[in-house]
Amino acid sequence: MIPRYAPNYGVLDLVRSFGTGETPGPRVAEVAVRLQAILQREHVVPTASGRGALWLLLLALDEIGVSGRVIIPGYTCNAVHDAAVLAGREVVTIDHDAGDINMSAQALEGRIAERDIVVATHQYGYPCDIEGIVDVATRAGAIVIEDIAAAFQGTIGGRPMGSFGMACFGSFDGSKLLxxxxxxxxxxxxDRALAMAVKRVAASRLAAYSFGERLVALLAAAALVVGTTPFLYRLFYNLNFTWKGRVTAETASVAPRLNGYYVKWFAEWQATILSRELDRLEEVKSRRASIMSRYRKSLASTSTIDVWTGKVDDIGTVIRFPIFVANDKIAFHHQLAELGVDTGFSFTHLATDRDSRNAWAVADSVLNLPTSPKLSDSDVDRVVAAVKKLSGA
Ligand SMILES: Cc1ncc(COP(=O)(O)O)c(C=O)c1O
Incomplete structure (x- = not known):
């Protein structure tokens, strides 16, 4: 079975991280410098997760007097909502224009106030109208932070996504580019004052992973590497989904809890793994570009499912290949699974109510085709054949 996602790291990368420590040190400092160069940002602080980064950022913004509401797109990861709530903020969700995966600048007109914080998301790696959003926010006296969880390495006219707003945050979760x-x-x-505030908040709120927690994380990562090989993936899929009676680990409940994804330091052993991936970044992007182009070419003529064809500088930085299924996406997912193809679900449950109709229309219909750089061309062709078979093309 072809997995929905597979990690870039291998077991050897995990083993190599063994000699390094649990607290941040020179390796974390070194990856921070590499990230600064990629993002063209003067200050970068590695964190335990994307949600943890947003949480720290919001606590730090509060320290420097930016204390308003958090404005988020209707269609985004629940963790963004959770992080804002955990930082003690009121959250406002904005619906999208019909058929769009990103929030528009126009939708923000008249909805934001002074000192509000607008989260501008480049969903899946496709650019939102960041200049328009910054313009509307600035006129209202609000600030913009960019969510590049899915858009790391993406550019707009050559300029890195994440370099347009006052700040940005990103993620190295298992379904992202790295x-x-x-x-x-x-x-x-x-912003130096903001960076200093982030570091102060981190120093007072974060703790190191224990050796036991690290061991559990590394064993789970090794299981993921092995379990996502096509040979073993059916078993992995059944263990994680079929036998648990679910199709995704996402849950409907928005129940924020300050867990380790918020309150842990990004550790030396994690920096060691990330550093290896940064070394291989060009290879990963180029393989992804080839997979995405193959899908685009082969699925363009399919009439019963829609394929997103948004413009992007480098398709290799985009982390999702969304298809939009008109009727029952869960049934379509199960049918694809029977044909040996797993699909990702970003997202099935939203933090916004059903009044955000356009955001929900995306959530109700979207499935993500597998795009791991570990896929071979024949894996990709198998996915295409399965999708075409089910959509009658
Ligand atoms: C758009 C977006 N923002 C934020 C996050 C949160 O990142 P993390 O899972 O690392 O906390 C995600 C994760 O899926 C995401 O897709």
Missing amino acids: NVPPKGGFVGTD
Whole structure:
């Protein structure tokens, strides 16, 4: 079976991280410098996850007097909502324009106030109208932070996504461009006062992973590497989904809890794994570009499912290949699974109510085809054949 996601790291990368420690040190500092260069941001602080980065950022913004509401797109990861609630903020969700995976600048007009914080998300790695959003926010006296969890390495006219707002945050979760167990992330900004506040909050709120927690994370990561090989994936899928009576680990409940994804330091052993992935970044992007182009070419003529064809500088930085299924996406997922193809679910449950109709229309219909750089061309062709068979093309 072809997995929905597979981590970039291998067992050897995990083993190599063994000699390094649990607290941040020179390796974390070194990856921070590499991330600064990629993001063209003067300050980068690696974090335990994307949600952890947003949480720290919001606590730090409060310290420097940016204390308003958090404005988020209707269609985004629940963790974004959770992080804002955990940082003690009121959250406002904005619906999208019909058929769009990103929030528009126009939708924000008249909805934001002074000192609000607008989270501008480049969903799946496809750019939102960040310049328009910054313009609307600035006129209202609000600030913009970019969610590049799915858009790390993406550019708009050559300029990195994440370099347009006052700050950005990103993720190295297992389904993103780069993966670190159990998760990883970062905050980036050019604002020195904000960067200092992030570091102060981190120093007072974060703790190191214990050796036991690290061991559990590394064993789970090794199981993921082995379990996502096509040969073993059917068993992995059954263990994680079929036999648990679910199709995704996402849950409907928005129940924020300050767990390790928020309150742990990004550790030396994680930096060791990330560093190896940064070395291989060009290879990963180029393989992804080839997979995405193959899908685009082969599925363009399928009439019963829609394929997102948004413009992007480098398709290799995009982390999802979404298809939109008109009727029952869960049934379509099961049918594809029977044909040996797993699909991802970002997202099935939203933090916004059903009044955000356009956001829900995306959530109700979207499935993500497998895009791991570990897939061979024949894996990709198998996925295409399965999708075409079910959509009658
Ligand atoms: C758009 C977006 N923002 C934020 C996050 C949160 O990242 P993490 O899972 O590393 O906390 C995700 C994760 O899926 C995401 O897709």
